[in-house]
Amino acid sequence: MNELRIEGARRWGDPAPTALAIRGGRIVALGADADAQPASATIDARGQLVLPGLVDGHAHLDKTLWGERWHPHQAGPTIAERIDNERRVLRGLKLSAARQSARLLRHMVARGTTHVRTHVDVGPEMRLAHLHDLMHTRAACAGAVDMQIVAFPQGGVVRQPGTLDLLDAAVREGTDAIGGIDPSALDGDAAGQLDGIFAIASRRDCELDLHLHERGEQGARSIGMICDRTQALGLNGRVAIGHAFCLGELPPAALDPLLERLAMLDIAVMTHAPGGYMPFPPVRRLAEAGVHLFTGSDGVRDTWTPMNTGDLLERAYLVAYNSGFRDDAGLELALGMATWGGARVMRAPDYGLDVGCCADLVLVEAECAAEAVAAHPPRRLVLKRGRIVARDGVALLPAAA
Amino acid sequence: MNELRIEGARRWGDPAPTALAIRGGRIVALGADADAQPASATIDARGQLVLPGLVDGHAHLDKTLWGERWHPHQAGPTIAERIDNERRVLRGLKLSAARQSARLLRHMVARGTTHVRTHVDVGPEMRLAHLHDLMHTRAACAGAVDMQIVAFPQGGVVRQPGTLDLLDAAVREGTDAIGGIDPSALDGDAAGQLDGIFAIASRRDCELDLHLHERGEQGARSIGMICDRTQALGLNGRVAIGHAFCLGELPPAALDPLLERLAMLDIAVMTHAPGGYMPFPPVRRLAEAGVHLFTGSDGVRDTWTPMNTGDLLERAYLVAYNSGFRDDAGLELALGMATWGGARVMRAPDYGLDVGCCADLVLVEAECAAEAVAAHPPRRLVLKRGRIVARDGVALLPAAA
Numbered sequence: 109m110n111e112l113r114i115e116g117a118r119r120w121g122d123p124a125p126t127a128l129a130i131r132g133g134r135i136v137a138l139g140a141d142a143d144a145q146p147a148s149a150t151i152d153a154r155g156q157l158v159l160p161g162l163v164d165g166h167a168h169l170d171k172t173l174w175g176e177r178w179h180p181h182q183a184g185p186t187i188a189e190r191i192d193n194e195r196r197v198l199r200g201l202k203l204s205a206a207r208q209s210a211r212l213l214r215h216m217v218a219r220g221t222t223h224v225r226t227h228v229d230v231g232p233e234m235r236l237a238h239l240h241d242l243m244h245t246r247a248a249c250a251g252a253v254d255m256q257i258v259a260f261p262q263g264g265v266v267r268q269p270g271t272l273d274l275l276d277a278a279v280r281e282g283t284d285a286i287g288g289i290d291p292s293a294l295d296g297d298a299a300g301q302l303d304g305i306f307a308i309a310s311r312r313d314c315e316l317d318l319h320l321h322e323r324g325e326q327g328a329r330s331i332g333m334i335c336d337r338t339q340a341l342g343l344n345g346r347v348a349i350g351h352a353f354c355l356g357e358l359p360p361a362a363l364d365p366l367l368e369r370l371a372m373l374d375i376a377v378m379t380h381a382p383g384g385y386m387p388f389p390p391v392r393r394l395a396e397a398g399v400h401l402f403t404g405s406d407g408v409r410d411t412w413t414p415m416n417t418g419d420l421l422e423r424a425y426l427v428a429y430n431s432g433f434r435d436d437a438g439l440e441l442a443l444g445m446a447t448w449g450g451a452r453v454m455r456a457p458d459y460g461l462d463v464g465c466c467a468d469l470v471l472v473e474a475e476c477a478a479e480a481v482a483a484h485p486p487r488r489l490v491l492k493r494g495r496i497v498a499r500d501g502v503a504l505l506p507a508a509a
Numbered sequence: 510m511n512e513l514r515i516e517g518a519r520r521w522g523d524p525a526p527t528a529l530a531i532r533g534g535r536i537v538a539l540g541a542d543a544d545a546q547p548a549s550a551t552i553d554a555r556g557q558l559v560l561p562g563l564v565d566g567h568a569h570l571d572k573t574l575w576g577e578r579w580h581p582h583q584a585g586p587t588i589a590e591r592i593d594n595e596r597r598v599l600r601g602l603k604l605s606a607a608r609q610s611a612r613l614l615r616h617m618v619a620r621g622t623t624h625v626r627t628h629v630d631v632g633p634e635m636r637l638a639h640l641h642d643l644m645h646t647r648a649a650c651a652g653a654v655d656m657q658i659v660a661f662p663q664g665g666v667v668r669q670p671g672t673l674d675l676l677d678a679a680v681r682e683g684t685d686a687i688g689g690i691d692p693s694a695l696d697g698d699a700a701g702q703l704d705g706i707f708a709i710a711s712r713r714d715c716e717l718d719l720h721l722h723e724r725g726e727q728g729a730r731s732i733g734m735i736c737d738r739t740q741a742l743g744l745n746g747r748v749a750i751g752h753a754f755c756l757g758e759l760p761p762a763a764l765d766p767l768l769e770r771l772a773m774l775d776i777a778v779m780t781h782a783p784g785g786y787m788p789f790p791p792v793r794r795l796a797e798a799g800v801h802l803f804t805g806s807d808g809v810r811d812t813w814t815p816m817n818t819g820d821l822l823e824r825a826y827l828v829a830y831n832s833g834f835r836d837d838a839g840l841e842l843a844l845g846m847a848t849w850g851g852a853r854v855m856r857a858p859d860y861g862l863d864v865g866c867c868a869d870l871v872l873v874e875a876e877c878a879a880e881a882v883a884a885h886p887p888r889r890l891v892l893k894r895g896r897i898v899a900r901d902g903v904a905l906l907p908a909a910a
Contacts, residue, residue: 177876178876178877178879178880180836180837180879181835181836181837182836183835383830383831383832383833384830384831384832384833384834385831385832385833386833409883413835414835414840414879414880414883415826415829415830415834415835415883417883417884417885425816426830428816429784429785429816429827430784430785430786430831431784431785431786432784432785432786432787433785433816434582434584434814434815434816435581435582435583436581436582439815475578475579476579478579478581478815479579479815482810482815482816482818483818484818486887486902501887
């Protein structure tokens with residue numbers, strides 16, 4: 109029996125240092141109760157803060173160039189140019205999505221990620237090949253990270269006939285969700301794309317997680333159409349929208365009613381705080397309106413950008429920094445997006461820091477959660493179901509094949 | 510004689526691994542010549558990139574809360590509120606600026622900073638006390654970091670009578686530069702403040718480094734007035750402007766002639782890429798116009814914000830991220846601001862990676878400079894004049910008193 113006691117650490121939200129007893133992959137006791145538990149190993153965690161495992165709610169593990177030679181960015185600025193460039197580069201490199209995703213996951217685990225929802229390209233070119241590769245990685249890395257897979261029509265749905273059938277097949281093969289992308293700007297037929305993917309979600313009882321880069325009023329119209337279909341099909345709590353740049357551009361008169369609908373329908377919003385003068389959802393305003401928020405790495409070291417690092421605590425920092433947060437409540441809101449927010453979207457069972465929760469834990473040198481975000485210090489220890497999977501930034505996993 | 514050979518590392522800009530021989534605090538040979546030099550110690554730096562020491566061109570070492578208990582941010586959003594809050598908090602905490610600056614410097618050195626220009630509050634309340642404290646720290650840390658001190662009238666000049674005399678006294682006591690701040694928005698008398706500080710700079714032959722938070726056209730007018738006085742007094746190459754948010758807000762018709770003047774008068778511009786929806790200078794546009802750029806930490810863990818970390822390589826990342834840079838040229842531009850850009854403003858002698866340069870060096874695991882920015886990995890080794898001052902993120906200096 110793997111019995112572990114972590115001593116002298118602070119749990120997020122509790123200013124007093126305490127002990128955590130871990131057995132059978134779970135937190136079984138806290139404080140004096142924990143001190144009384146048997147332990148085959150103890151960890152002196154004085155000065156450390158215990159966070160629940162970081163949740164990367166929006167990754168693209170199948171397309172990373174992680175571990176390859178440095179690839180100078182060369183794509184044009186539009187979404188269409190970036191899609192075309194990506195296909196061209198990846199065709200040339202002939203990388204294995206199984207190997208690449210395992211390489212990047214190893215890095216993410218070293219930085220404290222215990223849960224990841226990854227979008228996986230599905231379309232006429234690769235069909236379900238990336239999906240199969242990612243299922244392989246999911247099984248291979250199951251001891252270190254819980255993975256959800258979203259079948260993602262990167263190239264569009266309407267403009268790429270046959271994609272809906274592939275998405276449907278992906279669900280039958282076991283993806284957790286299907287995606288969508290810019291139904292007006294990329295597909296030129298918002299109703300066509302949305303009706304198609306919502307029909308699959310409704311028929312197959314799977315979740316939806318859509319990319320929405322559309323700007324301003326065009327984006328707002330698409331969000332309205334997503335709300336309409338969520339409501340009509342009773343898919344409350346099963347739909348998420350990623351990026352949603354437009355929410356950072358709308359005047360209050362247009363934003364407020366949209367946020368009210370998103371909150372009512374429990375449609376979660378993901379932002380990774382894109383920088384580069386891009387608008388992004390006003391995080392505090394969304395939280396006040398009751399909209400559920402989460403964050404993720406987006407593409408790490410890929411043909412879209414070399415700038416994302418796969419470090420979710422740094423991501424929480426970027427969300428806070430780019431939102432202009434300086435107060436503890438803002439910093440904790442950002443960290444909440446990288447933890448509980450994503451866990452809720454992924455329906456991670458028994459997630460948290462209480463007795464009975466899975467012992468998916470990250471230890472960092474910090475006095476409180478706000479400091480952990482501001483300093484985003486190295487991860488001293490990462491536990492997955494009570495097992496140490498990374499120490500001082502190094503993953504204790506077999507190397508990727 | 511301290512002789513050191515670094516083997517197998519890449520120098521920024523040179524794709525082939527090479528050797529660097531270091532003697533007497535300088536780089537004395539490269540490549541095969543370096544292999545032939547005697548060395549009392551060698552460092553295996555395969556896989557590492559060698560950067561010149563990081564230059565923090567805009568810090569506020571005297572006001573940091575570094576090393577103290579976490580201080581939840583509580584200041585209001587305006588500059589005036591933040592100044593008032595700061596004075597109130599610092600009066601309560603009674604910290605020593607000598608101790609605080611040494612604490613933060615130690616952290617900065619661990620992250621590769623070898624040069625720092627710090628603004629030090631001067632005004633009726635603290636008079637020259639912070640300046641004296643920083644002079645003490647400058648002497649105590651001289652083996653690890655080169656420091657310039659800017660006497661900074663945080664509370665204004667015109668609205669705080671006696672401040673000009675203090676600035677003048679500061680120069681006589683050995684500060685390298687004097688500052689200014691928002692001559693219109695804070696002092697309400699742009700000509701009054703600027704004429705006063707330019708007169709000192711001209712009379713005492715010292716440099717000027719002004720804070721300018723003023724927005725839009727008000728800021729543009731102040732920059733114009735700074736240019737006028739720089740030109741009239743022949744202070745070309747001796748004036749810098751920090752923040753200059755307004756440069757991120759002006760339409761091209763207003764921006765372009767201003768950039769032409771800044772370039773012609775060799776007035777350097779510092780931005781730390783503030784985030785939080787703040788405009789900031791369009792870095793690539795300024796570089797194209799020939800304006801010299803540099804960057805810095807700004808206040809680290811102080812009453813203004815807890816969000817700056819004192820890590821200049823991460824700062825280069827933030828400059829690139831928030832500028833929307835993805836290409837190697839953009840990433841190298843940002844890193845240039847954190848190295849050569851600041852070194853030029855500080856007139857650091859013999860700065861760089863060539864034979865004859867001071868061996869102020871930072872080693873990081875990266876293939877090229879663009880990757881160093883994108884990943885901003887831990888600093889494996891930091892050298893100051895050929896002496897190892899930090900290893901794996903830990904400064905090898907006496908602890909701050």
